[in-house]
Amino acid sequence: MSNLQNTTHIEVKNLSFSRSDRAIFRDLSLRVERGKVTAIMGPSGTGKTTLLKLIGGQLQPESGEILVDELNVHQLNRKWLFHLRARMGMLFQSGALFTDMSVFDNVAFPLRVHTDLDAALIRDLVLMKLNAVGLRGAEKLMPSELSGGMARRAALARAIALDPDILMYDEPFAGQDPIAMGVLINLISRLNRALGHTSIIVSHDIDETLSIADYVYLLADGRVLAEGTPQELIQMEDPQVRQFLDGEPDGPVPFHYPAPDYRQQLLGGDR
Amino acid sequence: MIERLQRIGRNTLDRLAATGRAGQMLVQSLIAPPEPTTMLPLLVKQLHFVGVLSLVIILVSGLFIGMVLGLQGYTILVDYGSEQAVGQMVALSLVRELAPVVTALLFAGRAGSAVTAEIGLMKATEQLASYEMIGVDPLRRIIAPRLWAGFISLPILTMIFSVVGIWGGSLVAVDWLGIYSGSFWANMQASVDFSTDVLNGIIKSLVFGFVVIWIAVFQGYDAVPTSEGISKATTRTVVYSSLAVLGLDFILTAMMFGEI
Amino acid sequence: MRMRSLEIGVGGLILAGAVSLITLAINVSGLSFSDSTGGYNIYARFENVGGLTERAKVSLSGVQIGEVTAIRIDTRMLMADVEMRIFDEVDYLSKDSSAQILTAGLLGEKYIGITPGFEEETLAEGSRIEDTQSALVLEELIGKFLFNKVSE
Numbered sequence: 085m086s087n088l089q090n091t092t093h094i095e096v097k098n099l100s101f102s103r104s105d106r107a108i109f110r111d112l113s114l115r116v117e118r119g120k121v122t123a124i125m126g127p128s129g130t131g132k133t134t135l136l137k138l139i140g141g142q143l144q145p146e147s148g149e150i151l152v153d154e155l156n157v158h159q160l161n162r163k164w165l166f167h168l169r170a171r172m173g174m175l176f177q178s179g180a181l182f183t184d185m186s187v188f189d190n191v192a193f194p195l196r197v198h199t200d201l202d203a204a205l206i207r208d209l210v211l212m213k214l215n216a217v218g219l220r221g222a223e224k225l226m227p228s229e230l231s232g233g234m235a236r237r238a239a240l241a242r243a244i245a246l247d248p249d250i251l252m253y254d255e256p257f258a259g260q261d262p263i264a265m266g267v268l269i270n271l272i273s274r275l276n277r278a279l280g281h282t283s284i285i286v287s288h289d290i291d292e293t294l295s296i297a298d299y300v301y302l303l304a305d306g307r308v309l310a311e312g313t314p315q316e317l318i319q320m321e322d323p324q325v326r327q328f329l330d331g332e333p334d335g336p337v338p339f340h341y342p343a344p345d346y347r348q349q350l351l352g353g354d355r
Numbered sequence: 356m357i358e359r360l361q362r363i364g365r366n367t368l369d370r371l372a373a374t375g376r377a378g379q380m381l382v383q384s385l386i387a388p389p390e391p392t393t394m395l396p397l398l399v400k401q402l403h404f405v406g407v408l409s410l411v412i413i414l415v416s417g418l419f420i421g422m423v424l425g426l427q428g429y430t431i432l433v434d435y436g437s438e439q440a441v442g443q444m445v446a447l448s449l450v451r452e453l454a455p456v457v458t459a460l461l462f463a464g465r466a467g468s469a470v471t472a473e474i475g476l477m478k479a480t481e482q483l484a485s486y487e488m489i490g491v492d493p494l495r496r497i498i499a500p501r502l503w504a505g506f507i508s509l510p511i512l513t514m515i516f517s518v519v520g521i522w523g524g525s526l527v528a529v530d531w532l533g534i535y536s537g538s539f540w541a542n543m544q545a546s547v548d549f550s551t552d553v554l555n556g557i558i559k560s561l562v563f564g565f566v567v568i569w570i571a572v573f574q575g576y577d578a579v580p581t582s583e584g585i586s587k588a589t590t591r592t593v594v595y596s597s598l599a600v601l602g603l604d605f606i607l608t609a610m611m612f613g614e615i
Numbered sequence: 616m617r618m619r620s621l622e623i624g625v626g627g628l629i630l631a632g633a634v635s636l637i638t639l640a641i642n643v644s645g646l647s648f649s650d651s652t653g654g655y656n657i658y659a660r661f662e663n664v665g666g667l668t669e670r671a672k673v674s675l676s677g678v679q680i681g682e683v684t685a686i687r688i689d690t691r692m693l694m695a696d697v698e699m700r701i702f703d704e705v706d707y708l709s710k711d712s713s714a715q716i717l718t719a720g721l722l723g724e725k726y727i728g729i730t731p732g733f734e735e736e737t738l739a740e741g742s743r744i745e746d747t748q749s750a751l752v753l754e755e756l757i758g759k760f761l762f763n764k765v766s767e
Contacts, residue, residue, distance in 0.1 A: 140488050169490035180481040194489045396618065399625050407624040410631075450639065511632030518635040540642065545724065548670070553639045 093118040093250065093282045094139060099148035101131070101138060108134055110306040111148070121276050121283040123297035125290070126304055127328065127337060132286040133177070135303075136252045139284075140172060141165050152250070170198045173243030177255040179235040181227040187214070187238050188223040194245040213241040217271060233264030240271065250282050251275070257289040269296055290329060294318070302328065377573040384499040397500040405466045405501065405568075406508030410515070412461055417516040420457065421523030424448055428524075429532050438534055442543035445524035450547060450556045451612065454517040456604050459563035462509055463596035467571035470501055471592040474575025475585035483576075498572055505568020506561070513560035555611045562603055567596045654681060654700040655740040659714045659727075664695045665750025667716055667725040673699045675729045680705040683727065699727065701738070707731075708738040713746035725750060 094116040101109045108131035116122045124132050137143045139150055141157045150157045152168065160168060181190050191210045195201060201209070214220040217237040227235060236256065243251060253272065257265055273296045276283045287293045294300065294314040302310040302317065302325060310317060310325045318329065327335030343349070428444040477483050477497065486493040521543075528534045547553065571592045578588035664686060673681040681701035689696040701708070711732030716725055729744075738744070 137484070142484065142487050166490045169488060172488065174485070174488045176481040176485060178480050180485040182482055182485070183477070183480070197489060197491055399618075399622055402625040402628065403621040406628050410628065508628065511628060511635070514635035514639060515631055518638050544642070545672070549640055557636075 091117050093153065094284075095151045095154075096135075096139070097149050097151065099138065099150065100146045101134065101143065102146060103134070107306055109145075112303075112307050113148075114301050114308055114311070116282060116284060117299065118282050119276075119280050120298040121273070121285060121296055123285045123287065123293045123300045125286075125288055125293060125300060125302050125328075126309070128288060131306070132288075132303065133254050136174065136254055136284065136286055139252070140169065140174060166198075170194070170246050171248050172250045172252065173246070173248040174252045175236070175240050175243045175254060175256060177258060179227075179232075179239040181230075181235055181239055181242070183227050185226075186223070187219065187225050187227065187230070190227070190238060191242045191245050194242065198246055209245070210241075213245055214238075216244070216275070217241045218267070233260055233267065236260075236264070236268065237271070240268075244275065244279070247279065248281060250284070253283065253285045253287070255287055256285065257287055257292045265292060272296060290331070304328075373577065376577060377569065380494065380498065380573055380576055381502070381569060384494040384502060387495065389495075389499065393496075394500065397496065398503055401500045401504035402508055405470065405504045406512065409462055409466050409508070409512060412465055413458060413512045413516050414519055416457065416461055417454070417519035418523040420453060421445060421449065421520030422527045424453075424520070425524035425527035425532075429528060429534070438532075439538040439542055441524070441528045441534060442539035442541075443546040445528070446521050446543045446547050447552060449517045449520045449524075450552050452556075452604070452608070454513045454520065455556050455559035455563055456600060458513040458516045458560065459509060459567055459600045460597055462512065462564075463567045463571070463600065464593055466505070466508075467567050467592045467596050468589040470505075470568070470571040471575040471578070471589045472585055474498070474501075474572060475578035475580070475588050478576065478578060479580035479582075479585065498576060501572050502568055505571070506564050509564030509567065510557055510560040513556065517556065551611070555607075558611075559604065559607050562607065563600050566599045566603065570596050570599065653703050655703065655738075656684070656698055656700050657708075657738050657740075657742045657744060658696060658698055659744040659747050660689055660692065660694045660696050661714075661716060661747050661749045662694055663749040663752055664697065665716055665718075665725050665752060667697070667727070667750065671724060672726040673701065673729060674726060675705070675708075675731065677728075680729065697727070706737060706739075709734040710736045710738060710742065711746065712738065712744055713748065714744045715748040716750035718751070 092115050096112060096114050099109050099112040100107070112135075114124075124135060126132060134143065138145055139152070139157065141160070144158055155164075155168070157165075157168065181187070182193065185193070188210055191213050192206050195206050195209060199206075211220055211223065214223055217240050219234060219237055219241060222230065222234065222238070227238070230238060256268055256272065260268065269292055272283065272285070275281075276296075285293055285297065294317070297314055300312060300314055300317050301308055304324060310320055310322060312320070317325070320326070320329075324336040326332070327337060333339050424445045425441060428441045429438055432438045432440055432444065474483075474497065477493075483493040483497065486496060525536075525539060529536045529539050574588040574592045574595075575585075578584045667683065667686065669683055669686060671683045672679045673683060681699050683697055684700045685698040687696045687698070688694075708729060709732040711734045713730045713732065715728045715730065717728045718725055732746075
């Protein structure tokens with residue numbers, strides 16, 4: 085099934101997707117290389133999370149296809165999709181731990197669903213995963229008792245429970261304090277190097293993402309605006325790219341929401 | 356004027372679309388045969404959450420409604436010299452109407468809104484999406500147990516309500532107001548028919564249970580995943596459930612008792 | 616551990632439901648299991664059964680000796696034909712007994728009262744009571760009263 089010589093792990097081909105009459109992706113094409121950390125960046129609302137859901141088969145595209153190891157995700161039957169999902173781990177923006185189970189049971193959940201391993205083996209695996217993220221001592225806590233950063237790490241432990249080939253991170257750095265952010269950056273790159281899986285990070289935090297990405301796609305208006313290694317990207321001169329990377333308040337994405345002429349509105353009296 | 360009509364049209368279409376989604380959700384949740392080893396613990400947990408935790412309000416309400424019925428019934432019937440009929444009045448009112456309807460309304464308020472809020476919150480915190488990404492169908496794991504728990508617990512709660520209410524009525528009529536216990540129960544037994552009264556009441560509660568839990572679950576599942584969306588969804592659960600119960604009650608009553 | 620207390624709670628709920636159902640069946644609706652303990656059927660025709668229903672009591676001197684099992688229309692004589700089942704032990708009703716439809720209390724239910732006769736022969740399966748008195752219908756009563764008043 086998987087062709088290890090092919091460096092392309094995931095390929096998105098001419099993907100189009102809209103939601104309530106708004107086109108989110110228009111003929112989008114990109115490639116994710118095996119074993120590397122690929123970042124997908126762009127302004128808010130460009131549908132970055134939607135892309136992850138499309139790759140995971142949760143949403144159906146209108147046209148185009150997504151190939152994982154040359155298998156078309158949306159043409160798989162239920163059984164194959166089930167097995168494919170065992171090869172993918174996803175870290176949601178809010179952590180998304182199951183609130184009615186303990187941390188231990190959360191991490192054990194994918195193992196119990198996809199494998200027939202006995203309880204002792206599952207226990208060992210769960211403790212190992214929790215140890216990798218530094219939460220082995222928190223196994224008995226309930227999600228409501230964790231801080232935001234800890235919840236995210238626990239969710240990461242759950243995402244790597246089955247040692248997936250693909251790890252997807254949805255805005256992992258959003259709203260984290262500097263320490264938690266540092267922990268996460270460290271974990272993501274260490275896990276990637278140690279376990280050799282393919283990582284996709286969706287984010288708009290420039291410094292953090294560029295510091296660990298091997299390849300970056302910058303999305304805007306539903307298609308790829310720019311792509312390259314972080315070094316290549318920093319040197320690009322396209323004004324839209326520059327505005328995003330430098331954090332300029334005004335530029336191709338305007339500061340002012342469309343409004344009538346300022347002078348007229350102030351001096352022309354109330355309407 | 357045209358915009359008004361457009362808005363009404365759009366609203367109607369939205370409601371129809373929502374009903375369609377609700378039906379789809381129902382079918383997809385229930386269609387596959389449940390797997391006993393995983394489903395049973397989930398079902399037990401939901402039966403507890405939805406049924407057992409509603410017991411207190413059902414018991415208290417049933418008791419008070421039964422007692423009030425006994426009291427009011429006595430004061431009216433004593434003018435006709437027919438106070439021994441209090442027993443059958445209390446029993447028939449409860450078993451035919453009050454138990455199914457009031458239990459369903461209380462259930463919608465307590466359990467229905469709790470279920471809506473819980474599922475809405477799971478949607479907002481992306482737990483439902485997590486289940487999908489791990490390869491577990493949230494409709495079968497989260498939604499289906501709650502549906503079954505609702506179908507099963509509402510009839511049980513209704514019967515408990517009836518019994519507690521009748522007991523409350525007997526407390527007031529026999530122990531307090533001094534009606535002869537023998538005639539209280541004998542008159543009741545003579546006039547309450549198991550198949551027309553008790554069974555019809557249970558059938559009503561089955562219908563109400565189905566409708567209330569379906570609405571509760573769907574509103575949570577379909578809610579806008581924000582705090583405002585969830586609060587609106589819980590309000591809708593209570594309002595729609597109540598209207599549905601009262602409307603269905605009329606239809607069922609007309610069908611069951613209308614010929615008498 | 617927590618799971619166990621949940622299970623106990625749910626078991627209690629289901630048990631309470633079952634008990635309620637049985638209570639409703641027996642204590643509230645008087646569902647009796649003696650329905651199939653036999654008995655013999657007798658018949659009586661009435662001009663007007665008033666509000667008599669099936670399962671109404673059939674009593675002798677106020678003591679229940681059976682119940683009404685069916686109320687039909689006799690198409691030949693165009694009267695109501697009531698079928699009653701009398702308990703087997705009550706085998707001493709004479710053939711010339713009379714049946715009367717009575718009311719229990721002012722708002723009470725209709726029941727059939729049997730007054731025994733003097734003949735030796737007793738009623739048996741399929742017997743018919745000839746001497747019957749219909750229910751008192753309020754309108755007829757008022758009519759009779761007015762008629763009497765007028766003729767005074």
